Amino acid sequence: MPETLRMTAVPATGPGTFAALDDSKITRFQYKIMFISGMGFFTDAYDLFIIGIVVDLLKPQWHLSTGQVSLLNSATLAASALGAVIFGRVADILGRKKIYGYEVLILAIGAIASALSPNYTFLLVSRVVLGIGIGGDYPVSATIMSEYSAKRSRGRMVGLVFAMQGAGLVVGPLIAALLLNTHVPNGDIWRVLLGLGAVPGLAVFYLRRQIHETPRFAHAGGDLDEAQAAIAAATGQSGTRGPKPGSKARHPQGALEGLRTLAHNRRMLFWLMGTAGTWAMLDFAYYGNTISSPEVLKVINPHGSLLHNTLLQLLIFTVFALPGYWLAIRLLDRSGRKKIQCFGFTMMAVAFLAIGLVPGATTVVASFVVLFGASYFFTEFGPNTTTFIYPAEIFPVDVRTTGHGVSAAAGKLGAFAGAYLFPDMLASSMGLRGAEIVAGVVCLVGLGLSAWLLPEPKGMSLEQLEAAAYAPPSPTRIRLAAP
Numbered sequence: 202m203p204e205t206l207r208m209t210a211v212p213a214t215g216p217g218t219f220a221a222l223d224d225s226k227i228t229r230f231q232y233k234i235m236f237i238s239g240m241g242f243f244t245d246a247y248d249l250f251i252i253g254i255v256v257d258l259l260k261p262q263w264h265l266s267t268g269q270v271s272l273l274n275s276a277t278l279a280a281s282a283l284g285a286v287i288f289g290r291v292a293d294i295l296g297r298k299k300i301y302g303y304e305v306l307i308l309a310i311g312a313i314a315s316a317l318s319p320n321y322t323f324l325l326v327s328r329v330v331l332g333i334g335i336g337g338d339y340p341v342s343a344t345i346m347s348e349y350s351a352k353r354s355r356g357r358m359v360g361l362v363f364a365m366q367g368a369g370l371v372v373g374p375l376i377a378a379l380l381l382n383t384h385v386p387n388g389d390i391w392r393v394l395l396g397l398g399a400v401p402g403l404a405v406f407y408l409r410r411q412i413h414e415t416p417r418f419a420h421a422g423g424d425l426d427e428a429q430a431a432i433a434a435a436t437g438q439s440g441t442r443g444p445k446p447g448s449k450a451r452h453p454q455g456a457l458e459g460l461r462t463l464a465h466n467r468r469m470l471f472w473l474m475g476t477a478g479t480w481a482m483l484d485f486a487y488y489g490n491t492i493s494s495p496e497v498l499k500v501i502n503p504h505g506s507l508l509h510n511t512l513l514q515l516l517i518f519t520v521f522a523l524p525g526y527w528l529a530i531r532l533l534d535r536s537g538r539k540k541i542q543c544f545g546f547t548m549m550a551v552a553f554l555a556i557g558l559v560p561g562a563t564t565v566v567a568s569f570v571v572l573f574g575a576s577y578f579f580t581e582f583g584p585n586t587t588t589f590i591y592p593a594e595i596f597p598v599d600v601r602t603t604g605h606g607v608s609a610a611a612g613k614l615g616a617f618a619g620a621y622l623f624p625d626m627l628a629s630s631m632g633l634r635g636a637e638i639v640a641g642v643v644c645l646v647g648l649g650l651s652a653w654l655l656p657e658p659k660g661m662s663l664e665q666l667e668a669a670a671y672a673p674p675s676p677t678r679i680r681l682a683a684p
């Protein structure tokens with residue numbers, strides 16, 4: 202079992218460096234950071250999950266095979282793994298502010314190109330471009346919010362950024378249902394749905410370019426004036442002082458140096474295995490089910506129209522998923538990340554295994570909706586939120602976005618596998634019940650990795666966590682907890 206330890210040491214940056222920020226209440230500036238970061242995740246969720254409805258519209262028009270559907274569902278996710286690693290690494294070298302906003306430009310280009318696609322190949326390539334932008338948003342947005350947050354509200358603030366995904370989950374099917382209920386031709390509906398994915402990201406591009414470099418990176422990168430200005434803005438002590446044209450903070454290092462740091466430090470390597478492994482398990486089950494939800498609901502309700510099943514999907518997201526996000530945000534800084542993640546994985550496994558093993562669970566629509574909806578509630582009140590927060594907290598500032606990028610990439614590779622395999626599993630002799638049993642077993646693996654490999658960062662400053670990451674190995678195993 203990997204070693205953990207209790208931290209009572211003074212942060213490595215010196216006493217009081219970030220005391221005002223660590224002890225501050227949530228300010229208007231922090232909510233602004235949350236909004237402009239969260240809009241990226243609203244867009245990410247909309248763009249990633251709307252493809253399931255788009256594919257259902259395109260299948261008869263373009264005569265898509267099951268293999269083509271699987272690849273279209275999953276290509277964006279594989280590309281997002283690449284984007285997460287690239288942007289995560291660059292943000293640790295040049296700074297968070299230096300590249301922030303450009304990932305949504307890439308995303309918008311991919312969304313617009315997707316809407317204009319004349320054929321399958323063009324659409325597939327466009328979705329790959331979109332995926333690179335989506336992946337790049339994960340490590341940078343999460344880390345910016347984490348490095349601007351107080352230690353006792355950090356879980357809530359980073360969780361709120363990610364909870365904007367819930368709005369994207371709902372808005373996509375809602376817009377699709379409204380369009381399907383009109384006389385707009387299906388050949389135009391899918392283009393509108395894909396094109397709208399460019400709007401939210403473009404709307405916040407300017408705001409993303411105007412923020413200060415984060416105080417933690419500015420301080421570590423040698424720009425102390427920028428660090429103080431960022432702290433003053435975050436704590437509400439500077440209402441008029443705008444951001445500098447560009448921060449001088451840099452952390453000169455080779456392209457692979459951060460990866461070597463993570464690999465050669467035993468404690469950080471175990472933590473990375475935990476954050477990456479649990480994210481991969483979560484995303485396999487979550488994206489497999491969500492992107493294929495039109496196909497899943499068609500199995501349960503074969504005589505329902507696309508409009509009817511889209512409304513059913515919207516009902517599940519609204520009634521079950523959104524309250525899960527809300528409860529997670531309420532309890533993250535009270536109960537802790539690890540407890541919520543383990544509980545969520547457990548209940549997801551119960552829901553998926555019940556669908557696969559309980560007689561009648563897939564033949565009665567009401568029973569299926571309750572179980573399928575429960576899986577969404579405990580996904581959001583559980584690992585879908587916590588896997589995003591963990592790597593933005595526990596890795597040191599010089600490898601924080603790198604660690605988050607690797608973790609997010611592992612998650613998106615898991616999502617790729619789930620999105621690619623689910624249509625085949627549904628069409629095979631396994632059927633829906635077999636697919637959900639696989640999802641349940643994957644969640645049990647995620648539970649084991651969470652319990653074995655991950656610490657509890659609740660209530661601790663980022664500097665305390667950094668001191669623990671670099672602390673020499675201890676001969677005894679002690680629990681990681683707030684002092």
